[in-house]
Amino acid sequence: KAGVTQTPRYLIKTRGQQVTLSCSPISGHRSVSWYQQTPGQGLQFLFEYFSETQRNKGNFPGRFSGRQFSNSRSEMNVSTLELGDSALYLCASSLRLSGGISSSYNEQFFGPGTRLTVL
Amino acid sequence: EDKVVQSPLSLVVHEGDTVTLNCSYEVTNFRSLLWYKQEKKAPTFLFMLTSSGIEKKSGRLSSILDKKELFSILNITATQTGDSAVYLCAVTPGGSEKLVFGKGTKLTVNP
Numbered sequence: 127k128a129g130v131t132q133t134p135r136y137l138i139k140t141r142g143q144q145v146t147l148s149c150s151p152i153s154g155h156r157s158v159s160w161y162q163q164t165p166g167q168g169l170q171f172l173f174e175y176f177s178e179t180q181r182n183k184g185n186f187p188g189r190f191s192g193r194q195f196s197n198s199r200s201e202m203n204v205s206t207l208e209l210g211d212s213a214l215y216l217c218a219s220s221l222r223l224s225g226g227i228s229s230s231y232n233e234q235f236f237g238p239g240t241r242l243t244v245l
Numbered sequence: 246e247d248k249v250v251q252s253p254l255s256l257v258v259h260e261g262d263t264v265t266l267n268c269s270y271e272v273t274n275f276r277s278l279l280w281y282k283q284e285k286k287a288p289t290f291l292f293m294l295t296s297s298g299i300e301k302k303s304g305r306l307s308s309i310l311d312k313k314e315l316f317s318i319l320n321i322t323a324t325q326t327g328d329s330a331v332y333l334c335a336v337t338p339g340g341s342e343k344l345v346f347g348k349g350t351k352l353t354v355n356p
Contacts, residue, residue: 132289149299157342169288169333169346182341216287220342231278236287 128153130219130237134172135172138243147240151198151219157181158200159234165213172215175200207244214239247272247323247338259355264322266332266350269316278310278317281333283349288333291306291319324354 132152139145151158155187159182160172177193192202198219202213218234252267270278275296281288292301297312310317320337321328330350335344 144250159342161344161346168348169335169344171343171345176342182343188280190341197246214286218344233293234279235290238286 130217132217132237132240133216134231134240136241136243138245139207140245141207141209144203144208145205145207145242147202147215147217147242149200149202149217149219149237151217151220152235154221155235157216157232157234158194158198158201159219159220160200161216162169162186163216163239164174164212165204169216172202190196190236204242212242212244215242247336247345249334249336249347251261251334251350252345253350254348255351255353255354256336257353261324263320263322264324264352266319266321266334266352267316268318268347268351269336270334270336270345270347271315272338272345275312275315276337276339279335279344280285280308280317280319282317283331283333284329291332304305321352323344324352326354327354329354 133148157176159174161169164167173192178194189205194200203242216239218235218236220232220234247268268290279292279293290305292308294310300309308319331349333349335346
């Protein structure tokens with residue numbers, strides 16, 4: 127079974143530009159979560175999508191947005207890029223079965239990430 | 246605020262040593278604790294623990310959770326150079342699918 131794939135793997139942008147990152151989950155996985163990883167803050171949760179709806183959101187400004195398509199693929203967009211947005215952006219998929227709150231939890235499997243550099 | 250603290254932040258050992266990595270947490274309505282290994286890019290899943298006192302084992306790696314004391318340990322026996330990586334601990338709070346990560350423990354295994 128193919129793992130989580132992310133494109134592009136590397137990206138260089140300048141301040142003020144916008145960027146779109148793509149994530150394809152493991153086949154059959156309907157939940158996609160996005161994380162930002164920096165040396166100072168570590169891995170921080172951005173948002174989670176399930177059935178084309180954003181279910182959870184982390185503490186990031188509105189410049190960070192995302193969406194999910196009917197085939198579960200997800201995109202993340204960052205507008206008006208700042209130097210501090212330079213980071214590794216990781217996407218993870220899981221076998222979440224419903225949109226409601228569940229007492230059980232399915233482990234998340236991560237993609238290789240997109241390394242974004244903002245100059 | 247949900248919080249995960251890992252210790253030590255870094256560790257250097259020799260091949261064959263046994264190491265113990267620590268993870269303590271404070272989280273609202275705890276559901277599960279997960280351990281990941283991150284070498285170059287993607288964190289790879291190691292264990293998920295939901296019940297207290299039950300040990301999960303995979304080869305030389307094992308982990309146990311103490312829900313009363315709010316911590317977990319990851320043990321690696323007979324370390325090899327291929328175990329060199331950052332080990333991440335994460336918890337899932339109730340009502341959310343997000344993972345709250347610790348800063349990780351960087352393990353270096355020298356030959």
